[in-house]
Amino acid sequence: MTIFQFPQDFRWGTATASYQIEGAAQEGGRGVSIWDTFARTPGKVFNGDNGDVACDSYHRYEEDIELMKKLGINTYRFSIAWPRIIPDGDGEINREGLDFYHRFVDKLLEAGIEPFCTLYHWDLPQTLEDIGGWGNRRTVDAFVKYAEVIFKEFSGKINFWLTFNEPWCIAFLSNLLGIHAPGNKDLQTSINVAHGLLVAHGKAVQSFRRLGTTGQIGIAPNVCWAEPYSKSPEDQAACDRAIALNTDWFLDPIYKGSYPQFMVDWFEKAGATVPIQEGDMEIISQPIDLLGINYYTMGINRFNPEAGALQSEEVDMGLTKTDIGWPVESRGLYEFMHYLQKYGNVDVYITENGACINDDLENGKINDDRRIAYYEQHLTQIHRIINDGINLKGYMAWSLMDNFEWAEGYRMRFGLVHVDYRSLVRTPKESFYWYQNVIKNNWLETRI
Numbered sequence: 001m002t003i004f005q006f007p008q009d010f011r012w013g014t015a016t017a018s019y020q021i022e023g024a025a026q027e028g029g030r031g032v033s034i035w036d037t038f039a040r041t042p043g044k045v046f047n048g049d050n051g052d053v054a055c056d057s058y059h060r061y062e063e064d065i066e067l068m069k070k071l072g073i074n075t076y077r078f079s080i081a082w083p084r085i086i087p088d089g090d091g092e093i094n095r096e097g098l099d100f101y102h103r104f105v106d107k108l109l110e111a112g113i114e115p116f117c118t119l120y121h122w123d124l125p126q127t128l129e130d131i132g133g134w135g136n137r138r139t140v141d142a143f144v145k146y147a148e149v150i151f152k153e154f155s156g157k158i159n160f161w162l163t164f165n166e167p168w169c170i171a172f173l174s175n176l177l178g179i180h181a182p183g184n185k186d187l188q189t190s191i192n193v194a195h196g197l198l199v200a201h202g203k204a205v206q207s208f209r210r211l212g213t214t215g216q217i218g219i220a221p222n223v224c225w226a227e228p229y230s231k232s233p234e235d236q237a238a239c240d241r242a243i244a245l246n247t248d249w250f251l252d253p254i255y256k257g258s259y260p261q262f263m264v265d266w267f268e269k270a271g272a273t274v275p276i277q278e279g280d281m282e283i284i285s286q287p288i289d290l291l292g293i294n295y296y297t298m299g300i301n302r303f304n305p306e307a308g309a310l311q312s313e314e315v316d317m318g319l320t321k322t323d324i325g326w327p328v329e330s331r332g333l334y335e336f337m338h339y340l341q342k343y344g345n346v347d348v349y350i351t352e353n354g355a356c357i358n359d360d361l362e363n364g365k366i367n368d369d370r371r372i373a374y375y376e377q378h379l380t381q382i383h384r385i386i387n388d389g390i391n392l393k394g395y396m397a398w399s400l401m402d403n404f405e406w407a408e409g410y411r412m413r414f415g416l417v418h419v420d421y422r423s424l425v426r427t428p429k430e431s432f433y434w435y436q437n438v439i440k441n442n443w444l445e446t447r448i
């Protein structure tokens, strides 16, 4: 048995997102989002599931906060639904939407839990997608207006802010691979979306500073750590492209003021260019205060000219997988955090990490041992990372509870708390009690 002690001021939390848990999709003045539209498009979401009800957290948030108190977290990452605040994207402000989030944030603060707010976690107002989404500068300006409304309303209550969740998913999973909303499958569109959201990020940071909003602001890329299947230069280059599209494509513009040239050249060979306008890169590279990092798994990649825009394919190495099919390999988190140091020893929070384990209730309990093993391995890496002197300040497990897992619908369960989607009854899993103990002790006791 080994004991890993965490720093006294380490933040322990969980994470969720508006469309995945709130439900009440037609209540409180909420407008239509691209995920409402996508989920209603036949064949896009497993079983035709959608976020109309989800976990009903719009009505049950006080029950959720009681669960957070029981768990013992001091930080809770959530997202605000833009369609609740400005229902048609860039028109009238919906006071009812703001009041909902005030009630929620006030309850969190009352419980001694720090709100960690994501402004955009994929639920774009449909009206803005109808004019071209993030590729249209009107959407960029509408986002800045929405962000400024939120900054003015919640400054002093919220002190941890993220502009965008997983920009790779917003741009490439959703507009090149077509797996997420709005479901485009076009390289130029995806590059336009990536650039638009980066400009929106930079402008929102400028507004955050100009308005004197309290706290710190950043962005949350998702990690695609990859290592080469062979020592061939082609396989190594295939890995470099896979890593760069999730990380460097977004963090080079933010931290260096320019895109990674080798990737720009790669896409130009495919006939796609970045629509940079005068002043864009200066806007994008506004200094930020923190990074959120979302890590789930890593890949062993090799060159394959048939493997999509990157010509990079993950090889199945026969590792243990979670129920969504992702290999369990915590080492990638350690390697990636050292890779990230090229941007400096910036303040980092793990804003998502967790396992899809679809265990169900048995005699009133959920014995999700595989999820506990996943967390034990990944928190061991977290401890190694901190011991190496990297400024890793906190950890948020994905997710507090089972919820709408996008194209997978409700069949994939990432929660520490089980949700019965018929009754909406929440049941803490064994992993909930395991994590509760880690938080209470502020140390990890491993079985090795």
Ligand SMILES: N=NNCCOCCOc1ccc(-c2cn(C[C@@H]3NC[C@@H](O)[C@H]3O)nn2)cc1
Residues within 6 Å of the ligand: 017, 020, 165, 166, 169, 173, 177, 179, 222, 224, 294, 296, 352, 398, 405, 406
């Ligand atoms: N990476 N290359 N893939 C190449 C081909 O992939 C095909 C499928 O791709 C992906 C990649 C990544 C994801 C994903 C899901 N989550 C979990 C959510 N995170 C934010 C929060 O809302 C969670 O629900 N994080 N990432 C899904 C599908």
